[in-house]
Amino acid sequence: MNPDPIDLREYPHGIYGLDSGYVRPRLDAIHFIVEKGRVAFIDTGTNDSVPRMLEALSRLGLDADAIDYVIPTHVHLDHAGGAGRLMQLAHNAKMVIHPRGAGHMIDPSKLWAGTVGVYGEARARRDYGELVPVPRERVIEAPDGASISLAGRKLVFLDTPGHAKHHFCVWDESARALFTGDTFGCSYRELDDADGRAHMFASTTPTQFDPPALRASIDRLLALGPEAIYVTHYSRITDVERLGVDLRRVVDGHEAIGLRWADCGDAAERERGLKQGVEDLARAEARRAGGDEALWIKVLENDIALNAQGIAAWLDFRSKKAA
Numbered sequence: 001m002n003p004d005p006i007d008l009r010e011y012p013h014g015i016y017g018l019d020s021g022y023v024r025p026r027l028d029a030i031h032f033i034v035e036k037g038r039v040a041f042i043d044t045g046t047n048d049s050v051p052r053m054l055e056a057l058s059r060l061g062l063d064a065d066a067i068d069y070v071i072p073t074h075v076h077l078d079h080a081g082g083a084g085r086l087m088q089l090a091h092n093a094k095m096v097i098h099p100r101g102a103g104h105m106i107d108p109s110k111l112w113a114g115t116v117g118v119y120g121e122a123r124a125r126r127d128y129g130e131l132v133p134v135p136r137e138r139v140i141e142a143p144d145g146a147s148i149s150l151a152g153r154k155l156v157f158l159d160t161p162g163h164a165k166h167h168f169c170v171w172d173e174s175a176r177a178l179f180t181g182d183t184f185g186c187s188y189r190e191l192d193d194a195d196g197r198a199h200m201f202a203s204t205t206p207t208q209f210d211p212p213a214l215r216a217s218i219d220r221l222l223a224l225g226p227e228a229i230y231v232t233h234y235s236r237i238t239d240v241e242r243l244g245v246d247l248r249r250v251v252d253g254h255e256a257i258g259l260r261w262a263d264c265g266d267a268a269e270r271e272r273g274l275k276q277g278v279e280d281l282a283r284a285e286a287r288r289a290g291g292d293e294a295l296w297i298k299v300l301e302n303d304i305a306l307n308a309q310g311i312a313a314w315l316d317f318r319s320k321k322a323a
Contacts, residue, residue, distance in 0.1 A: 006052045008059065009235065011228070013175035017235040018056050020045025020078070023127070023302075026189050028078050029235040031179055033172065034060065036151040040069040042170055042179045043232050046081035047129040053086060067093040068150060073181025074167035075101040076205070077115055077128045079232060084108070084132030095134050096148060096157070099141040101166035105134045118206055118309070142168060160221065162214025163203055169221060176227040183217050185247045186233040190299050191291060198237045199289045200247040201282065201300060204254050204310035211255035211314070218248060246285075253281045258311040262318070270315075274308040 007019035007026070014034045022028035022045050030049060032041045039062060041053065057063055067090035072080035075097070083105060087093055097105055104111040108131040116124045140148070144159035156171040160183040170179040178184070182203040191199050202214075221229070222244045229237050237243060257277035264270040279297060282304060286296035297304070 020049040044082040160217035209310035
């Protein structure tokens with residue numbers, strides 16, 4: 001385990017990874033790019049992550065005034081919960097956000113209500129604290145294909161629905177790297193095998209899981225031929241083509257679990273069945289990877305529960321659409 005208390009890691013091309021401190025070590029990564037002394041943060045963790053971000057900059061001889069951009073990949077609070085507070089301290093920064101997410105950063109009241117709906121009031125306040133709104137004039141909406149320049153370094157924004165409709169990914173042309181938030185799934189370092197090979201699991205959390213859209217987004221990302229992908233859960237992965245095949249299989253598996261329970265009229269029975277189905281899928285992936293099933297289930301415990309909820313939300317959406 002990295003002895004660094006904030007777990008700051010330096011990668012090629014001026015890219016850094018930082019443990020946000022959310023829930024447990026190596027669950028939630030913040031990434032930032034340093035180009036000619038200017039900084040772009042991609043995802044921010046929660047309010048409690050802000051001191052870690054400032055400490056990471058301090059170690060590089062920088063401070064909050066070096067931040068030009070704060071870029072949440074989407075507005076789920078493990079990715080964007082600390083964005084408003086960071087913007088309060090980064091006086092030069094603009095926030096770049098998906099057009100569907102901009103309103104939630106400017107007025108986070110509905111975002112907070114949705115978070116409470118998923119996690120409950122007590123856990124939401126414990127894990128995320130008070131959300132800080134971002135002034136409208138400091139927000140840049142980035143539709144598909146939009147780009148910004150970080151000290152001459154081009155970053156391109158790609159609309160990538162499937163995990164959430166307000167999700168984009170960031171293509172760093174000079175590094176041939178993608179910052180994918182949750183679109184390219186989860187790859188926890190505890191599940192790497194003895195040879196250091198990474199493995200994937202999908203992120204289908206509530207409330208906008210859409211299997212066909214997610215497959216299309218994954219294919220779009222793979223078509224760029226990235227040398228590395230930076231996922232929020234957790235950080236840098238390579239061997240992208242193999243991992244893309246694995247991730248597509250797992251997304252297909254989640255869809256199949258949903259369809260298996262689509263006609264169940266008992267909500268409680270469906271909930272149990274979906275959760276068991278996702279756990280069984282995780283066990284199958286562990287066996288395929290030659291991993292320890294018990295470890296996989298322990299590491300993925302929260303993902304299994306949330307993914308089952310995401311499948312349920314997709315089924316409910318399908319049902320309403322068909323009605």
